[in-house]
Amino acid sequence: MPVPSVEQLNEDILRPLVRTSWRYYLAVGILGSIVLAAVAAFLHQVYSGIGVSGLNEPVFWGFYITNFVFWIGISHAGTLISAILRLTHAEWRRPVTRCAEAITVFALMIGAAFPIIHLGRPYLFFWLLPYPSERGIWPNFHSPLIWDAFAITTYLTGSTIFLYLPTIPDFALLRDKAKGWRRRLYRPLSLGWTGTPRQWHRLEMAMRIMAVVILPVAVSVHTIVSWDFAMPPVPMWHSTAFGPYFVAGAIFSGIAALIIAMAFLRKAFHLEEYLTPFHFDKLGKLLLLMSLIWAYFIVAERLTIWYGNDSPEMAVYWSSSQGRFTHLFWFMVFCNLLVPFSILSIKRFRTITGTVIASTTVVIGMWIERFLIIVPSLERKYLPYTWGSYRPSWVEITITAGTFAAMALLYMLFSKFVPIISIWEMKLGMRQEANSPQPIPVETRLPQIVAETNFPASGS
Amino acid sequence: MKRQWGMVIDLDRCTGCEACVAACHAENNIATVGDDQAAKGRTMHWIRVERYWEGEFPDVRLRYQPVFCQQCADAPCESVCPVYATYHNPEGLNAQVYNRCVGTRYCGNACPYNVRFFNFFNPVWDKPLNLQFNPDVSVRSVGIMEKCTFCIQRIKTAEIKALAEKRELKDGEFNPACVQSCPANAMVFGDLDDPQSEVARLAQSNRATKLLEGVGTEPNVICLRSVS
Amino acid sequence: MDRRNFLKIAAVSSAAAALDGCGKPENHLIRFIPEEELIPGVAQRKPGVCTQCPAGCGIQVRVMEGEAEVTRHGQVGLLSMGLAKKLEGNPDHPVNRGKLCAWGQAGLQVTYHPDRIRFPLRRSGPRGSGEYQEISWDEAIKDLSSHLSSLKSPGKASPVAFLTKPLHDHCGVLIEQFLAALGAPPAVKFEFFEQTVLRRANELSFGHHQLPTFDLANSNYVMSFGADFLGTWNSPVSQNLGYGTMRQGRPGLRGKFVQVEARMSQTGANADEWINAKPGTEGLLALGLAHVILSEKLRPAEAAGEAGARIEDWSKGLPDYAPEAVSKLTGVEASRIQRLAREMAAHAPAVAIIGGASLAQTNGLANALAANALNALLGSVEKPGGVFFTPQPPIPGLAARKEGASVRELCGGILAKSTPVEALLIYNANPVFASPSEWRVREALEKVPFIASFGSFVDETSILSDLILPDHSYLESWVDNIPESGTTQAVASLAPPAMNPLHHTRAMPDVLLDVAHQLGGDVGKALPWKTYGDMLQAAFDPLRSHPGSTSAKTADDFWSEVQDKGGWWSAGITKSPAMRAANPSIAPVKVSAPQFDGAAQEYPFNFLPYASQQFLDGSLAHLPWLQEMPDVVSTAMWGTWIEINPQTAERLGIQQGDLVEVASQHGKLQAPALLSPGIAPEVIAMPVGQGHEHYGRYASERGANPIKILAAQVEPQTGALAWSATRVKVKPTGQKGKLILLGGGLRESPREFHHR
Ligand SMILES: Nc1nc2c(c(=O)[nH]1)N[C@H]1C(S)=C(S)[C@@H](COP(=O)(O)OP(=O)(O)OC[C@H]3O[C@@H](n4cnc5c(=O)[nH]c(N)nc54)[C@H](O)[C@@H]3O)O[C@H]1N2
Ligand SMILES: Nc1nc2c(c(=O)[nH]1)N[C@H]1C(S)=C(S)[C@@H](COP(=O)(O)OP(=O)(O)OC[C@H]3O[C@@H](n4cnc5c(=O)[nH]c(N)nc54)[C@H](O)[C@@H]3O)O[C@H]1N2
Ligand code: SF4
Ligand code: SF4
Ligand code: SF4
Ligand code: SF4
Ligand code: SF4
Ligand SMILES: [Mo]
16 A cells, blocks of 8 residues: 555545535535435324325334334444454554444434334334333333334444544544634534543543444344344244344445445545555455355245244245245345355455445345345234235335435535544554554554554644 | 133134124224225224135135234233333233324234234214214324223223122123124123133133134133034 | 243343332333223113114114214204214114124214215205205295195095105004005005015915014024025024024034025125025025935925925925936035935924025025925924014004005106106115116106105215205114014014204104194094104003013003113014915916026126125115225225136136126126135126215215116016026226225135144
8 A cells, every 4th residue: 555645644535624516515405305305204294194104004114114224234334343443453444444433323323213203103202212201101121122222322322432532633633724613613522632642542442442342232233123023923023043143234234335435435535545445355355254144144044934834934935935025035135145246256356346336236135135024024924814015105215215315415414524534543554654664565464552652643 | 809801702603794893993983094095904993804715616615713902911012012002901901001102013013913003194083973982982093003902991891880889790791892792692701710700611612722822922812613 | 931021020120220119120110001090981871773774673872971063953063962872782682682783883873974964955956966955844844745735636546655665663654654644555665685575485385474583593404595694684683693502502512504605605604514506596406405305205295384385296296306407407416415405304403594696586486485395394484493483563553564566666657657656755765776777767766746855865866856854863763663583572672762863853754744734634634643752652552461571551651661671572482473374376386497687608697796794785885884894705895896706707817806897788887806716607796785876975986886787687476676687797897996805815724823
């Protein structure tokens, strides 16, 4: 990796914060309109009743819960990957962590909105929270939805801190470089950071603790989301494998989202020198691994059900293998296994374009996977007389489209105010490199204990 | 006194006449949703008479199976409700507190019998059809779940009356609306914990089965059916 | 440890800190949940009579205080009044013993229907436009009286016609007395599913011009030839009661039930053995059974008495009805006929029931006589477990009930100008909807210069009227009823109004009395009562001297006790009067195959319209509870459908829900296809009841009306419409129809889900 100068680094990374092209405004305008349309659709639903969706008896959950699980899954990109990479001191993580962590926070915010969007009486969502009401009413701690409420708020808090902590030195840098309103914005955000060794030490300690703590939280969040399904006796939901299956799926889709985000940032903000084919190759391999793990879970799940031949479960099984969901099922397999496997297992194809194509199909495939977990089971629950079918309405489609737009929009706005690559971490990496007797090839950089190195003064 | 309300349905008697269906609507202020909503699968039949075809013409059979809330002793709908809107009452009923429901519809997914019904819109009662409202039963609004309550209002009324008269409730003293109407006397309601009751006696029948017993919900509705 | 407790412990241990619980923490968690706190309202139970179908069940009306928006003296206001909240069966009533059918339950919506006519109306637009203008009751009654008095010419028959459904109450008596005093012919009674054939057959076989009553509770073997007796036919509630007991009410004894029909009805679905016989061959099958019983000497031919004598060659052992011969015509295997006959003879008491489509054939009377003869042969007439005839209560005026002309004759007469009708009064009959187009009922009625209707709703017939005098609902008025069948006790049901009228309506009999008094003269004298209640009191008083449900001695006590009980019924089982000498005017009949309208090549399917479980003949289609109550066999709601055997459908390229066209020689209609495994491949069936043009917001413009395409075929002996004798052809239209099913059209059995 060619090592750019510190000035070059500052210039490159800070460029998007100060220069805005008309294309940016256009994109924000389009995304904003889609988000507004989704908000309008939601308000329409609140006003008229959730009947404006396609939900019915007995398919009580549809697009909204699919989106919920999907976005919570996507959120695993960031914090989880970044924490793992930090804990293993993978040097190549440096340009990647910030944009990964941001995905987590935004995806979680969007995902967490869905349990509220899908409520029959969304204005009462706070009844799910254990606040001290004067009537002495507490939520039902037996309900996985309450576990969700806890898990998601914990994860959201944790990953926001996890994103925020390593941004403090960069905020300080911005504070020092900026003038006017920006200065006023970054001053409080930098929390009085001056780069004293004490501050560095505390930041380092906090990051280490957070990296350790956030991992089990991330795993538990998706496990608990899976328990929303696995706990009640619904055919093909009620499965012990759902915890690891969902976590694996989450990481799978999270990596895919990260790859797409990185490729987008690289192009949009001309970060070619920082986000290199090397990173995409690494993440591509990870994606391939997750694809195989995902396929393993699918086979394990479906084979055991087929072999067990329990009639209520078989009804759901056949509905996705030979019934109305066959095409969707095989398309999912195509997206999640065939495409990533054929692209990523061949080194020549594991390019930026290759990984982005694979990631795109994985994101699509994983959305479908969530849909196929939720809807076919509800359509074919036990008594055949009550079997039904589900078709989303324009309201659900609009809101779903709105969340994708919201994700992109949040990301774009974020990149206007926060350096999307951690400047100080990059510098630290460069310093280490400069201090070493001979240049270290990126691939062979040894893990080092950061605490033992000299800390750079902020902004220098 | 501890009670376990329960019901026996004799499938050898049930003729599929659906008097129970109409009676339940009338007793419990259940809304009609109209053709468009019905086509979307959003009707509110707290009790329905399922029918299943067997065989091919002319050796064809059709079986009826009335299905409503089985008042499960181990009700999966209860544990999943985040706000205790559906809970187990001291007399073994799966009770529903409409005001508390926030509309997650989770209980509806968890119920293996699909007997929980959701108000996708505010129910419409063209005036003066609203004058029929049974004042002992809450009228539900948009966004909440409802279901068969074993006509809890009738249970309470009878209990209060017995209490006022300082006596025990008598078996068969009152009945839910469906049981009361059933022209074939296919349904019997009562206290399963009272060994003297008709319902407890019938529950011992060698024709007794429970719907989806294997799911482990421990229903308090028992179906009688000859093996043929 | 079960799941529930595990979850509780897991949840509680994590939440315990937050809750600071004491004692058993799980109790603490749910201590805050209120039991639904309830202060039950104060309810009164008032007696009533169900008028939703002819069976005449006794009801109890649960009345509670409430606030209603009502119109009084031209002003709308909130009035606190007793409101009917629920209908329940009267536990003491001999017909229904506290039970009620779905129609009876839904009766509440008649009173509260948003489209009820709320005040008297005079036509203001062209006929049939539905444009009316509100008038006062004084005006309305004066209008009607002046019309009727202008038509009176001494010495000549009055050109006034009265059209009603068959009435089993004193309204019917009042109407006949009114018409007689006017010098007009007896009322024309109309209902689509008329029972003329069966009454006539029972008169011929047993001397009772009456519908039968079955003691199913004591039967060991029931064979029904097309009668939907658990659903829509005769006295469904009492028949369900008996059926339940027959099946499981007697320890160790479970009666067998066999149903013969070409389309599986709600009733047929309950059968142990379901037999598909060709439409209209039910009588042949009955005689096939009789042949076996006779030839195997299981019962003597003489046992059948008069009923046997009605059948040609009965005493010779029915040589033409050997199983092989019958098998060819009916499609039922000879060996099966033999087995069934032996079973029936061995399992006394056994009973045969015939009704519905079997009688709506050109050979309907013969079919009925054959089944009657079979019953007589089995020794089941007026024996426990057999067929009975409900004794009529000793009320002198009842004998005055008269047979009138049929709607077909009336309309034929009007169109041919042979029957002069200057004024027509209509009460609870809708022949414009429920008659074949061939009869041209609308055209005929349009020729009548003045039509007045007592209807509560604008329907296809009442929309032709010039004056509407809306009746109270049956919860708002005096009601009485003499059940024709359904019990072995003599019954006269009676109830005072259960609630005050909601709207500015008036009871039809009271209006007739007012009109009679305004007309004065003979008419006034013939109807001396001030109100219908007075008339009923006078009519019921003679019952006081008969042993029955009340022991009151004085007239006043008797009257109030009868009102409290919901009627009078004789003590215990009363024998019906000795059989009248059978009418000898008809020669013994030969039971042969039926005739159908339409050539078999061009019209390959038998068309079977059937009484709807939801709406009977369509008169209940305006009630939203019934519209949304799924038909139990098809599971369809809010619409109509055409039942086709799946093989036939496949052959014709028709799939579930496809809009198909059914055409007879007399018209065509379109409705979605319902593929049903329970219908013969050569039969197309369709429920009657939908397809209303005008009948309130819930029924209007919904579905198609199969009656309209029927041929005007009649049963020749009785003149009854043979509504099951039309052939049709069927083709897909290429479009999808609106078929709303509750139960997804699935075939899987729930059995495998038991004991999983
Ligand atoms: N007009 C009129 N006013 C009255 C009375 C009257 O008869 N008429 N009666 C008076 C009397 S006696 C009383 S006790 C008061 C009662 O007055 P309130 O205490 O206001 O009682 P409710 O109307 O039952 O409303 C309780 C609220 O709690 C909500 N709720 C249900 N479950 C939960 C939960 O789990 N968490 C939270 N946070 N909220 C929940 C319900 O949706 C509802 O909005 O009214 C008094 N005011
Ligand atoms: N279905 C249902 N049941 C409920 C509730 C609910 O929300 N829904 N809420 C519950 C609650 S919180 C409560 S507090 C109870 C209230 O239940 P109740 O205490 O029964 O309250 P009310 O029905 O308002 O009034 C009782 C009677 O008091 C009479 N009254 C009024 N003023 C006076 C007076 O000065 N002297 C006398 N002697 N009588 C008077 C009234 O006319 C009325 O008949 O209901 C409980 N039951
Ligand atoms: S039948 Fe369904 S709704 Fe009723 S208690 Fe059981 S799980 Fe709950
Ligand atoms: S829909 Fe209502 S009752 Fe059901 S789980 Fe949600 S809050 Fe509880
Ligand atoms: S018990 Fe009551 S609520 Fe339940 S089905 Fe019967 S009538 Fe309806
Ligand atoms: S009312 Fe009784 S006989 Fe009729 S369908 Fe219901 S349970 Fe069966
Ligand atoms: S059978 Fe039904 S509709 Fe007919 S009178 Fe009885 S309750 Fe009423
Ligand atoms: Mo209260």
